[in-house]
Amino acid sequence: MTPPVDLLIRNSLLLCAFDDTGTELPGGWLAVDDGVIVAVGDKDTAPPEAETVVDAAGCLVLPGLVNAHQHLYQNLTRCYAAAAHVDNLTDWFWAYFTAWGRLDAEAVAISTTVGLAELALSGCTTSADHLYLHPEPELIDAQIQAARDIGVRFHPVRGSMTLGEADGAICPPNLVERVDDVLDDSRRLVEAYHDPTPSSMVRVGIGPSTLMSSSDAAMIESTAFADAFDVRLHSHVADDPDEEAYVGARFGRRPLQVYEDFGWLGRRSWLAHVVYPNHDEINALAAAGVSVAHCPSMTMIDGGLPGGPPPIRAMLDAGVNVGIGCDGATAADHQSLWLETKTAMLLSRQREGRASAMSARDALRMATRGGAHAVGRDGEIGQLSVGTNADVSVWRMDTLPYAGVLDDPVTGLMHCGPASAWHTIVGGKFVVRDGEPVTVDVPEALRRHRAAASRVQGLTCQ
Ligand SMILES: [Zn+2]
CATH class of the missing domain: 2.30.40.10 (Urease, subunit C, domain 1)
Known part of the structure; x- marks a missing residue:
């Protein structure tokens, strides 16, 4: 029997x-x-x-569902008054940096617990996370432990900022890291936690935050690191007019062209946002096998972008793999991947002016197969x-x-x-x-989160 x-x-x-x-x-x-x-x-x-x-x-x-882009620590500063009504990306970053500079291991751990619990309630079983601020060492270690305790598959990306205000970039001095230190810590994390097996609960990636805060060396050496350790590459690109202006002034190129120059257009890469690619750039992404993490709420919450919503239908039609991400809780505030999937469906319909541009099945396929492919796990x-x-x-x-x-x-x-x-x-x-x-004591988690959020926001614990 x-x-x-x-x-x-x-x-x-x-x-x-x-x-x-x-x-x-x-x-x-x-x-x-x-x-x-x-x-x-x-x-x-x-x-x-x-x-x-x-x-x-x-x-x-x-x-x-698979969450293709996230910054879990940001739920510590949801609806933060200093940034709630800022209209451009540069001022938005500066409004948050003082608070985010106070991150510690307990704050990062409990923000991970709360964020993954909220995501699990929205049907999410795997989440990426991109932590690019490291005012203390071993913050990603704290996240990984929290993710293991809750039981959601976790793909932390060891992010970084390697250019500061003195270089004309958007990053305060206390959060700028040396490229060698970033690579050493990335190697430590991969060796300690990265599990490439099909049933893996943790896979580590590497990801300079954005061209607005990353040195040329960080961009180039991250690709070499990813090849050497067989891990994935992640970053933000083409997400805001401020970024396009900054990159144009620094490189004389469009953001995606710079990523191509630095060797990023390959199958290891998945890029968050990609809001304003042109026709040639869409074809280049498709030909190179780059995945896109589409975060629709992020494109609307600060009033929308001048070029309108991203051309997701055109990307899919050209063969670009697209997943869906909630983005951080300061870019979307909610962390429901169901809601973000619905929002993706509606936003593409609005952009294209027709309901058939994005069916419910199209949107859910992005949130499942698209996300799995983006984090390198299609078939698993x-x-x-x-x-x-x-x-x-x-x-x-x-x-x-x-x-x-x-x-x-x-x-x-x-x-x-x-x-x-x-x-x-x-x-x-x-x-x-x-x-x-069932794996989180919610009242206790909320008590710890309130204490951590108050500390990070510089308030007396309430
Ligand atoms: Zn992001």
Whole structure:
């Protein structure tokens, strides 16, 4: 007799796999053993016996969402009064630097716990994070421990700022690092934590923050480091008119041209934002296999950008891989990847002037397969297929927001809402169950977060 598998999710309203053939199974089920999906079937096929059975009646079953760009520490300064109504990127950075210069290990750890818990409630099972301020050593170590405790797959990027105000860049002296120190710390992190295996919970990347605060050496040596250690490269590019003006004055080139000059246009790279690429640049990204992390709220929250929303439809049509990121909690304030996926769908429809420009499935494919590809894990996560990690999000559709959604729960999930995941499962383990986080003591986490946020913002603890 065949022994039971670890977990069976059965009897769903619909299982939408986001695999290569777009499998959608009414009454679909999936079986999990040792953290991996071992079988998938529909209402007409018999599932195996299992130790734990989850009845998904009335639920849509999707892959876990993958957050392709994030700065978790920023939830310590959400809606920070000094920056809430600043209209340009340069002033925005300067408004935050005093507070961010007070980051310590406890603040970074609890911001990671709170941020990943909020993301898990939105169906997210893997998140990148880009930490480019290091007023104290070993802040990413604290993040990795927090991510392990909560059980969300974590892709920290060892970010940096290597040019300061004295060089005409946007970074105060206390946050400028030497390139050699950045590389030494990156090597330490990769050797201590980077796990390249398919079931990995932690993979480390390297990523100078932006051309506005990075030296030529940091840009060039990061690519050599990524090649030497076989890790991914990440940065911000083409996200604001201030950046374009700064880069034009410093290099006489457009931002993406400079990334190309520095050897960044390759399959290792995934770049956040890319709001205003021209036709040639889109084709260059596609030809090089560069992924884009689209963060739609960021492009709107400060009033919108002069060129309008980014041309995501054109990028997809040209063959550019696009994932979705929430960005930091000062660029989007919320950390719901469901909401950011919905926002991405709406923003592209507005840009193109037609609903067909971005379907619910298009948006969810970016949030699953697109994100998985961006962080270098297509084939491991982001789809519900035999042999992939059992990272699953389960959404109840028998609730008030979805009353009347009869034909198509996938479109319903994106058009209606607000939505919160009913279950979020990573490698077969529950991170959210019955709508509640199970690996975080939420009241205690909020108490620690309030203390840390007060300290970072320079306020008396409230
Ligand atoms: Zn960012």
